Amino acid sequence: MKIFKGILASPGIAIGKAYVLSRFHLAVVTRAINKNEVYAEIERFNAAIEMVRKEFVASANKGAGNLSASLRDIFNPHIQILSDPTLVEQTRQLVEKNHVNPETALKETFDKLVQRFDKMKDGHIKDRLQDIEFVVNKLLHAMTGAGGDDGLSNLAEPSIIFAHDLSPFDTAQMSAKDVLGFVTEAGGKTSHTGIIASSLNIPAIVGIPKILKSVQTGDYVVLDATTGNVIIRPTDEQFQTFNRKRQKVLYLDKKMEMDAGKEARTLDGVLVTLSANIEGHSDIAGAILHGAEGIGLYRTEFLFVKGNRLPDEDEQFEDYKKVAQSIAPHTAIIRTLDLGGDKIHDHLSMEHEANPALGLRAIRYCLDHHAIFRTQLRSILRASHYGKLRVMFPMVGSLEEFLKARSMMDKIKRELERDKIHFDRNMKIGMMVETPSAAISIHQFAANGVEFFSIGTNDLIQYLLAIDRANQSVASLYEPLNPAVIRTLWNIIQSANRYKAPVSVCGKMSMDPIYAFLLIGMGDVESLSMDSHSIPKLKQFIRNISAEDARKHVLRLMEFDRVKEIKKYLVKNIVPLFSEGMVSELTSEDSSVDF
Ligand code: PEP
Ligand code: MG
Numbered sequence: 001m002k003i004f005k006g007i008l009a010s011p012g013i014a015i016g017k018a019y020v021l022s023r024f025h026l027a028v029v030t031r032a033i034n035k036n037e038v039y040a041e042i043e044r045f046n047a048a049i050e051m052v053r054k055e056f057v058a059s060a061n062k063g064a065g066n067l068s069a070s071l072r073d074i075f076n077p078h079i080q081i082l083s084d085p086t087l088v089e090q091t092r093q094l095v096e097k098n099h100v101n102p103e104t105a106l107k108e109t110f111d112k113l114v115q116r117f118d119k120m121k122d123g124h125i126k127d128r129l130q131d132i133e134f135v136v137n138k139l140l141h142a143m144t145g146a147g148g149d150d151g152l153s154n155l156a157e158p159s160i161i162f163a164h165d166l167s168p169f170d171t172a173q174m175s176a177k178d179v180l181g182f183v184t185e186a187g188g189k190t191s192h193t194g195i196i197a198s199s200l201n202i203p204a205i206v207g208i209p210k211i212l213k214s215v216q217t218g219d220y221v222v223l224d225a226t227t228g229n230v231i232i233r234p235t236d237e238q239f240q241t242f243n244r245k246r247q248k249v250l251y252l253d254k255k256m257e258m259d260a261g262k263e264a265r266t267l268d269g270v271l272v273t274l275s276a277n278i279e280g281h282s283d284i285a286g287a288i289l290h291g292a293e294g295i296g297l298y299r300t301e302f303l304f305v306k307g308n309r310l311p312d313e314d315e316q317f318e319d320y321k322k323v324a325q326s327i328a329p330h331t332a333i334i335r336t337l338d339l340g341g342d343k344i345h346d347h348l349s350m351e352h353e354a355n356p357a358l359g360l361r362a363i364r365y366c367l368d369h370h371a372i373f374r375t376q377l378r379s380i381l382r383a384s385h386y387g388k389l390r391v392m393f394p395m396v397g398s399l400e401e402f403l404k405a406r407s408m409m410d411k412i413k414r415e416l417e418r419d420k421i422h423f424d425r426n427m428k429i430g431m432m433v434e435t436p437s438a439a440i441s442i443h444q445f446a447a448n449g450v451e452f453f454s455i456g457t458n459d460l461i462q463y464l465l466a467i468d469r470a471n472q473s474v475a476s477l478y479e480p481l482n483p484a485v486i487r488t489l490w491n492i493i494q495s496a497n498r499y500k501a502p503v504s505v506c507g508k509m510s511m512d513p514i515y516a517f518l519l520i521g522m523g524d525v526e527s528l529s530m531d532s533h534s535i536p537k538l539k540q541f542i543r544n545i546s547a548e549d550a551r552k553h554v555l556r557l558m559e560f561d562r563v564k565e566i567k568k569y570l571v572k573n574i575v576p577l578f579s580e581g582m583v584s585e586l587t588s589e590d591s592s593v594d595f
Helices: 035-063 069-075 077-082 085-098 102-118 122-143 168-172 191-199 234-256 281-289 313-327 362-369 370-388 399-418 442-447 455-463 472-477 483-498 513-523 533-540 548-558 565-575 584-587
Strands: 002-003 006-008 012-019 159-163 177-186 204-208 222-225 229-230 271-278 293-300 333-334 388-393 428-433 453-455 504-505 527-531
Touching: 006 191, 006 222, 012 177, 012 234, 035 077, 035 102, 035 388, 035 548, 077 122, 085 102, 085 122, 102 122, 122 453, 168 191, 177 222, 191 204, 191 533, 204 222, 222 234, 222 362, 229 442, 234 313, 271 281, 271 533, 281 313, 293 313, 293 527, 313 333, 313 370, 313 388, 313 548, 362 370, 362 388, 362 399, 370 388, 388 453, 388 455, 399 428, 399 442, 442 453, 442 483, 453 472, 455 483, 483 504, 483 513, 483 548, 483 565, 513 533, 527 533, 548 565, 565 584
Parallel strands: 012 159, 159 177, 177 204, 271 293, 271 527, 293 333, 333 388, 388 428, 428 453, 453 504, 504 527
Antiparallel strands: 002 229, 006 204, 012 222, 222 229
16 A cells, blocks of 8 residues: 655545556557558658658748758757657668558657666656657657547546646546546646646546556555545555545535525625636536536637647637527636647647747737637637627737737727628627736736736746746645735736726636635625536635625735745634535645545
């Protein structure tokens, strides 16, 4: 039996068998070939190399400045790997010698490289291996039209997945039926992988370095994502204890869901609107069931990575129209594409960046890819005719960015008018507050046409404290209760209230009762938006508190200098307001394994 403690990414308890995805988990379909097919198969491999090379060259040219073509190739690791005899030649030889398809030969060559390199401690070599994996994936993609199988489709029974890391897009493909929960070595408190798990109601714990060394496929495991504990090969007694705890958590969740349809009004009469964060229109039925009073954040990037091509205008229009119609008479806020950071996807041919969180992300990406952005804006505008939609831009850092995006909207509106296509002329245009520059400029944005604000606390904390939200090594420094964060949130909400611009919160802070309490105490918040499973719990909590008290506590808290004092104060004063089964990041932090 072994116990590990990790970072709680998505709440719940899972008990079952482990399925371990190896760190470099490329799986391909093996196919034997005849001697007379060898030539054609090698040609197919060569064609894939050429296709991928063209893609790499095109993206390298963009950043190459005045470099000559030969120098550019030397400096680009991916182009170099494509010409590397170890990978390419050995693959060709294996096809010839073993009479297998090039996919299998490529994987075998890659596996040998992993075995050789993985024993070495040198960080550069590990990086090199990641580059090679990237290239191999591209080649597999080019040959088969699909990425390397991630192994998840091979699950023989519902399992708890253990992996070094999972991308948010891998996670979005999971189904709660097959995946009971997951544990990763990488990841921070608000990495998107955890956020998506939470929206799918899959318990998840992230940030346990080297756990893959202690677990094997088929081991029984308990994942207690109410405290962050993972128990590998539990004793019978532990197994029983957690099974009882799991039943109780499920029972309390069900109980809270019974009142999900009722409004969340504080004891002193302040009505708080609770809305849902979604990743697709199919999440709306669940959101309504959990009592959502609108969609506060539609993360549209997930619509863009489902197939192996971009959705066209009509496809997007149909999707946004469904969102508008299904949530009516409530409002849905559609956030324009937020790609980049930890959300990178192969077929969007995004460049490898040294600092993706500070790179060509979100609105910056869209303003750099006009055609993609234009198509999205047009489809949102067309869909706005069918319900109450709003649109908002992510990661805005300057007024210029907002104005550029809005002027594109204005141009599209004129085109639609000219072509007599219906749209809502009064659709509100807003922005997320996720960068420190936006946080301190609310007045300027409000004075220049921003019609509403939505605070993305996940990113705001990342950028304010300079802590990578997806990096497990700095996860303990990612602190929503840092006095600078509290003061910044206070300033944003107060400023927006002063300028009479609606302000909501859609980051993960909204769904933690203690943080929600603080946000309610900071002023007039239009809505708190969260993954829909958390709505019943938050509604219940809000019915037990007074907004006036919350304000007094916030004012008192702002006198403290240290996080420790703030936490102590909150646990003493707010936790007693919890009903049974309610948890907060603060209450799970100190919990040791309780049996
Ligand atoms: C946020 O940053 O708080 C947010 C809601 O957006 P995302 O988590 O998708 O970056
Ligand atoms: Mg964000």
